[in-house]
Amino acid sequence: MAKKGDMLYAWTNDADIKKKAELGGAVTAIWKHALDTKAVDAVLVISRGKDLYDAKPTLVRTSAELANTAGSLHCGTLLLPKLVKKYLEGSENMKLGVTVKGCDAMAFYELAKRKQINLDNVVMIGVNCGGSVSPVLARKMIADKYGVDPDVVHKEEIDKGQFIIEYEGGHKGISVDELEEHGYGRRSNCRRCKMKVPRQADLACGNWGVIGEKAGKATFVEVCSEKGANLVNGAVKSGVLATEPANPKGLDIRGKVEGAMLKLGEKWRKKDFEALGEGKDRLKKIMSETSRCIKCYSCISACPICYCVDCTTKNPSYITPGEIPPNFMFHLIRFAHIAPSCVNCGQCQELCPAEIPNALFMHAQQVELEKMFGHTPGISMELPILAYAEERVERERLHNTGSDMIYLNVFNPMKQH
Structure with a gap:
């Protein structure tokens, strides 16, 4: 048994x-x-x-x-x-x-x-x-690096460090390291x-x-x-x-x-995060990249951490309706809300029509927050502090009281009594 x-x-x-x-x-x-x-x-x-x-x-x-x-x-x-x-x-x-x-x-x-x-x-x-492997990049990779029409490939696998394709008439494998050195993989x-x-x-x-x-x-x-x-x-x-x-x-x-x-994985974290720079340099890079945003909300609709009933990025008090690209506050709201619990699934980047490296920005912040507070998302039912408040209940409290002090009960225990 x-x-x-x-x-x-x-x-x-x-x-x-x-x-x-x-x-x-x-x-x-x-x-x-x-x-x-x-x-x-x-x-x-x-x-x-x-x-x-x-x-x-x-x-x-x-x-x-x-x-x-x-x-x-x-x-x-x-x-x-x-x-x-x-x-x-x-x-x-x-x-x-x-x-x-x-x-x-x-x-x-x-x-x-x-x-x-x-x-x-x-x-x-x-x-x-x-x-x-991103499906769009996979087709390009197979055509460019393997010299094979991607439409004739009927099977692929990753085995012993190689990305292997099978097609009528043969099969071919190339080292994943080699593919990634050339921007594929x-x-x-x-x-x-x-x-x-x-x-x-x-x-x-x-x-x-x-x-x-x-x-x-x-x-x-x-x-x-x-x-x-x-x-x-x-x-x-x-x-x-x-x-x-x-x-x-x-x-x-x-x-x-x-x-x-x-x-x-650690090697790629070091490479990717160091390339972002630190402090003001990192901030400038993120602001520059996100300036291509068309506010399509793909990143929010696909993110497993975004679950709010009323998304703050749609609140006109913070984000001007109809403004494209949106003010950087749009991205700051997402970073503040998601970064502590980002699971690095890559959906916000995979689906972005402006090809903004959203997952890189979010993951870099998650890793820094994990170092600071010791919370690793996705491995247990331990809650980050901002998840202790139930969102629907909190929204109702804000509406009834007219307060804008979100999560007041979490940060001020005296108010709980």
């Missing part, structure tokens, strides 16, 4: 899943068990749309649909938690399974802290993640990421650490919660999943791979 803390190799016994899934199909098999036994009402995953550059969120309600969603998409850059909040009522009234990468898991925690998602109703299977936020194995999920799965005869044929499964252990045990009992203890040498290799990825 699996228990919290176990390290396992797992693979499916289901022939249909085995044909389409990767790494032995363990994740798909576990979701099949969860759906068949009604442990969850639905599973939210990323699946391929028109092509491998088109990732789409897919809500699966029956296990028969699962096989069509198996596999990974490194050119898919979606973030799922905000969709759960917006379209699935924060999973308040449904039991939901979700396959998550590191930034997804962090965002789930941050939204749950703010009572926007009911984490008690969510089961997360995390997958180790070395980073994703992973998204910049992914390069800086240090959440490579999302252990705040119920299960942390992937290929790192699977060696020997099981390499490529099994999934490494790290059991991170009792909820996760129950899922594995149920799937094994139903016959859809098989497991064995992970090879001790595989554990060592897994640790070394993760360690190398963390060092690489």
Whole structure:
């Protein structure tokens, strides 16, 4: 029987899943068990749309649909938690399974802290993640660096430090380091990421650490919660999943791979943040870059930390309506509100039509605030101080009292009595 803390190799016994899934199909098999036994009402995953550059969120309600969603998409850059909040009522009234990468898991925690998602109703299977590639840049990269028409590529993967493509007539791999030296490769936020194995999920799965005869044929499964252990045990009992203890040498290799990825993340942080400069130089750079803003609100609508009922950036007392580009106060409001809890998901940068490096600016501030106050977002249910006030209640208090002293009760305990 699996228990919290176990390290396992797992693979499916289901022939249909085995044909389409990767790494032995363990994740798909576990979701099949969860759906068949009604442990969850639905599973939210990323699946391929028109092509491998088109990732789409897919809500699966029956296990028969699962096989069509198996596999990974490194050119898919979606973030799922905000969709759960917006379209699935924060999973308040449904039991939901979700396959998550590191930034997804962090965002789930941050939204749950703010009572926007009911984490008690969510089961997360995390997958180790070395980073994703912007779909627009991926097409250009494949054409320029690989000399291959991106439309004929039917599969891609990141393995042993290479970005590998498969197409009719062959396959080709190029070192990720080489690609990134030439301005291609992973998204910049992914390069800086240090959440490579999302252990705040119920299960942390992937290929790192699977060696020997099981390499490529099994999934490494790290059991991170009792909820996760129950899922594995149920799937094994139903016959859809098989497991064995992970090879001790595989554990060592897994640790070394993760360690190398963390060092690489630190290297990119140093490079990116130093290039921003410090103090007034950094401020001038940020002001210059954000002066291209067209106030489309893509950064706000996609951000997993933005959840306010009434956005202060739309308050005419602070931001002049119709003014393009907006006053720098627009960005200062976002920095003040988001930076302490930024999970470096990159959505604000990925979707910006003005190509402003929003994620870089926000992440740089988050790291500095973490050094100052010791709060790391997205890894636990610990709240940053400004999240202690429930936003709807606070807005109502402001309206009723006419006060503009937001979060008064948090900062002045005497007012609570």
